[in-house]
Amino acid sequence: GAGVSQSPSNKVTEKGKDVELRCDPISGHTALYWYRQSLGQGLEFLIYFQGNSAPDKSGLPSDRFSAERTGGSVSTLTIQRTQQEDSAVYLCASSLNYNEQFFGPGTRLTVL
């Protein structure tokens, strides 16, 4: 079956614009995670969904960041009024439980 997919693979935007990043998890996976990886840094946890619910949103860097998940499947990470420090690779992962996460290829976001 298909793995986790993310779109777009690359996104270049201007400072101040809004962007939407999409994640399609593996079918049947109830858990979905978003991470951010900056150059030379580890993965920064952003948010976790169990089904459509996000019990803990405290990892989101600011109120410009929001995420939603619908139908227990697709998730969208939205960044409003993008800033240059938002430039990074945004990774999505899904799993049946917290144990083994399957990662997508990521979306590389560049804010000019």
Added chain:
Amino acid sequence: EDQVTQSPEALRLQEGESSSLNCSYTVSGLRGLFWYRQDPGKGPEFLFTLYSAGEEKEKERLKATLTKKESFLHITAPKPEDSATYLCAGLWWRDDKIIFGKGTRLHILP
């Protein structure tokens, strides 16, 4: 705040030269300790999950172990294709956050 610290940051080995990567973590309340491999331009690939001190898991040339305060990823007789960044991560009972270390960049020279 829960933490995961990996060392060394980078490691260069000759092909066949065995070594170990270290991961120290916040001990209190650990629920699971994870190891992943990440190749350039790709998402991390799951390797192992460890749950309790004394546990060991193996896959090909890799063996992960867990003690009461740290985890090790042992690589035996590595090959150039083992070159990658190895990431350690922890999950604690108090919340759902998975905290990753910054990784160890491993380079195996032929």
